[in-house]
Amino acid sequence: MSGLTRSDRLRLAAERLKAAGIDEAADDARRLLLAAFEGSPARLLTEMASEMPDAELERFDALIGRREQREPLSHILGTQPFWTLELKVTRDVLTPRADTETLIEAALAAYPDRRAPLRILDIATGSGAIILALLSEFPNATGAATDISEAALAVAQENADLTGLADRVSFQHQSWADGLEGPFDLLVSNPPYIATAVIDELEPEVRAYEPRMALEGGRTGFEPYPHLFAEASRLLVPGGLALFEIGYDQGVRAREAASEAGAKETRILKDLAGHDRVVSLRFSV
Ligand SMILES: C[S@@+](CC[C@H](N)C(=O)[O-])C[C@H]1O[C@@H](n2cnc3c(N)ncnc32)[C@H](O)[C@@H]1O
Structure with a gap:
């Protein structure tokens, strides 16, 4: 257990994207979190204080890594x-x-x-x-x-x-x-x-x-x-x-x-x- 909640992970990811020079870092991180979560936005909201399962964390990290390389959000999400x-x-x-x-x-x-x-x-x-x-x-x-x-x-x-x-x-x-x-x-x-x-x-x-x-x-x-x-x-x-x-x-x-x-x-x-x-x-x- 890392002790990090989804909110924590989201904040860290937004910081990574900001450091990569992305203006809309917080919005992009939020949309990639939703993609990694693979559930509805409403359900994600209710689970922001929980930790991420390993598979979701792996997906989120990979998506953030791609965006960090300045791949457009539209290409990542399709x-x-x-x-x-x-x-x-x-x-x-x-x-x-x-x-x-x-x-x-x-x-x-x-x-x-x-x-x-x-x-x-x-x-x-x-x-x-x-x-x-x-x-x-x-x-x-x-x-x-x-x-x-x-x-x-x-x-x-x-x-x-x-x-x-x-x-x-x-x-x-x-x-x-x-x-x-x-x-x-x-x-x-x-x-x-x-x-x-x-x-x-x-x-x-x-x-x-x-x-x-x-x-x-x-x-x-x-x-x-x-x-x-x-x-x-x-x-x-x-x-x-x-x-x-x-x-x-x-x-x-x-x-x-x-x-x-x-x-x-x-x-x-x-x-x-x-x-x-x-x-x-x-x-x-
Ligand atoms: C700026 S994009 C616009 C795409 C779309 N209409 C939009 O607004 O999102 C320009 C498009 O022009 C196409 N294009 C470039 N030269 C062309 C040509 N000689 N005849 C027809 N389409 C061309 C490109 O393949 C590209 O899809």
């Missing part, structure tokens, strides 16, 4: 919450980010009638996060989604199955929207937008574990957008809407590129931290 969904995540996809929910909010604000039979295209779908969140909100909508990574598309398909949305979405392996004809009412995309030189400066969770092709947007980071804006102009119905996630410092370039692509209405929307995060375009109003 899932990540996005919008109202719990999505499968592997090394083949970008872990969906809370910032990307700005794009979902913008779509909901633009289409207040949730029964609208929207045709939605998600370019560079990764885990399927954006298209699946939208289909979950618009029960009569249908979607197409593309990615250049077959491995990512396999994860997206699994997420569509897990969320019960598979009958309304088709996943297609291709570059951007090549070969697609549309038309679509709503086009959404969160393409890679980080400048090549910046990638090596990112947190280890991102640079060492996330797929480079999900991050890298060329020398300036902005390179995918001019082509994507032109594709939106080609594929949208008159009055259709395009929503693109952008980097916090790409608002000015996005406005210029939108004007060059012939957008009639351009709006830059901010995320919860107040950063430019989404460019909203219409090519006819």
Whole structure:
């Protein structure tokens, strides 16, 4: 008997993660404790003052060890919450980010009638996060989604199955929207937008574990957008809407590129931290 309770172990684990440079150390340790416990959160709460059985301690220690090496929590747990969904995540996809929910909010604000039979295209779908969140909100909508990574598309398909949305979405392996004809009412995309030189400066969770092709947007980071804006102009119905996630410092370039692509209405929307995060375009109003 060690005399250490689960609360003690949790505190020690959080200290280990903090020492490894992890900001959310206490939260991460708590979520890994729950994973090691293999029971409900409610039951865990009632057992925090008890000692851990050896097998649970071994599991917890292994999970904390992985996080200490800066493996993302989403990879260790295998899932990540996005919008109202719990999505499968592997090394083949970008872990969906809370910032990307700005794009979902913008779509909901633009289409207040949730029964609208929207045709939605998600370019560079990764885990399927954006298209699946939208289909979950618009029960009569249908979607197409593309990615250049077959491995990512396999994860997206699994997420569509897990969320019960598979009958309304088709996943297609291709570059951007090549070969697609549309038309679509709503086009959404969160393409890679980080400048090549910046990638090596990112947190280890991102640079060492996330797929480079999900991050890298060329020398300036902005390179995918001019082509994507032109594709939106080609594929949208008159009055259709395009929503693109952008980097916090790409608002000015996005406005210029939108004007060059012939957008009639351009709006830059901010995320919860107040950063430019989404460019909203219409090519006819
Ligand atoms: C930033 S991740 C976004 C994933 C997901 N949409 C999300 O928001 O969580 C970018 C995605 O773009 C894909 N990608 C990169 N180049 C592409 C291309 N030429 N055509 C289609 N997808 C591409 C990557 O494989 C990756 O899944």
